[in-house]
Amino acid sequence: MINILGIETSCDETAASIVQDGRTIKSNVVYSQMDIHKEYGGVVPEIASRKHVEVIKEVVEKALQEAGMKPEELDGIAVTEGPGLVGPLLVGLSFAKAFSYALGKPLYGVNHLDGHICANFLAFEDLEPPFLALIVSGGHSHFYEVLGYGEYKALGGTRDDALGEAFDKVARLLSLPYPGGPNLERLAESGEVKYEFPMSMLEDDSLDFSFSGVKSAIRNFMQKEKITEEEFPHVAASFQSNVINVVSEKIRRALKQTGHKKLIIAGGVASNKALRRRLDEMEMEVYYPPIHLCTDNAAMIASAGFFAHNRGKTASLELNAKPQHGGLST
Ligand code: KG4
Ligand code: ZN
Numbered sequence: 001m002i003n004i005l006g007i008e009t010s011c012d013e014t015a016a017s018i019v020q021d022g023r024t025i026k027s028n029v030v031y032s033q034m035d036i037h038k039e040y041g042g043v044v045p046e047i048a049s050r051k052h053v054e055v056i057k058e059v060v061e062k063a064l065q066e067a068g069m070k071p072e073e074l075d076g077i078a079v080t081e082g083p084g085l086v087g088p089l090l091v092g093l094s095f096a097k098a099f100s101y102a103l104g105k106p107l108y109g110v111n112h113l114d115g116h117i118c119a120n121f122l123a124f125e126d127l128e129p130p131f132l133a134l135i136v137s138g139g140h141s142h143f144y145e146v147l148g149y150g151e152y153k154a155l156g157g158t159r160d161d162a163l164g165e166a167f168d169k170v171a172r173l174l175s176l177p178y179p180g181g182p183n184l185e186r187l188a189e190s191g192e193v194k195y196e197f198p199m200s201m202l203e204d205d206s207l208d209f210s211f212s213g214v215k216s217a218i219r220n221f222m223q224k225e226k227i228t229e230e231e232f233p234h235v236a237a238s239f240q241s242n243v244i245n246v247v248s249e250k251i252r253r254a255l256k257q258t259g260h261k262k263l264i265i266a267g268g269v270a271s272n273k274a275l276r277r278r279l280d281e282m283e284m285e286v287y288y289p290p291i292h293l294c295t296d297n298a299a300m301i302a303s304a305g306f307f308a309h310n311r312g313k314t315a316s317l318e319l320n321a322k323p324q325h326g327g328l329s330t
Contacts, residue, residue: 008296030298079092108314120289214242
């Protein structure tokens, strides 16, 4: 049995987890800084870095304790190398490198997006590639063909705002506090789909996404029509319905173009219940992780680390932060 310690610090969660054989969570500790960043309306990178430094040792100790393991019993250490905020990433990387060196255990650098996809392997023990994957997070809206464990073919992605970013920006227009996505979802529950905004489908065969248009359309509409607070739930519901329509249509296209019948979704926005309901109604086999594994966590990083281990993809101590880490590849 292979036990990998995962460390994730790419944004505002300090997280550590131990996962066995890429599938079984032995411990999963997430320290969220959300309350600290809330008053600024978003994540402040410098504050996030400092907080990661303060708590990372404790978070890793807790992960070991909850798994009932000693550091020497670990088989390797996986850490997010990017994409993400450079300061926060460096905290996790420095800790992981030092721990790996001190213990003499292999180090694995994990692409955060690879982690999000692997969250599904934790949730569904029989799930195996190949399948189609859609990552919808704060920074990405991306389709991949998952050909094997850790083997990806990029199909299409964000041209401007990612889906989570669009949720966050529209939430701000509706005076909702950070984090925008879940708050907008809650507000939409009490609204009706009353307004129509342009649906950005791009070219006929395109699997790219563009969500900045709908955000601008909503901003202009609210200014022009002098939309007041009573209408906010309807604006939220109309926005959410618009983007869910776009996403489901793009999924239909992607399945048709690739011939896949199985889809997994991953990333923060995959926790949106209205999106999940719509996907459940579509004709396909669909998987999404439970909410605590959709948003940032280290179990997904440990899982991806296990598959890197299986492929012999160890990292050296030269491993550095890749804030703009591009798409996944084979
Ligand atoms: O994957 P994640 O935790 O971090 C990144 O890797 O970016 O995703 C965060 C994003 C944020 O934009 C957040 O507003 C969005 O996911 N999000 C949601 C929901 N929960 C989180 N968006 C819509 N509905 C939700 N329930
Ligand atoms: Zn993420």
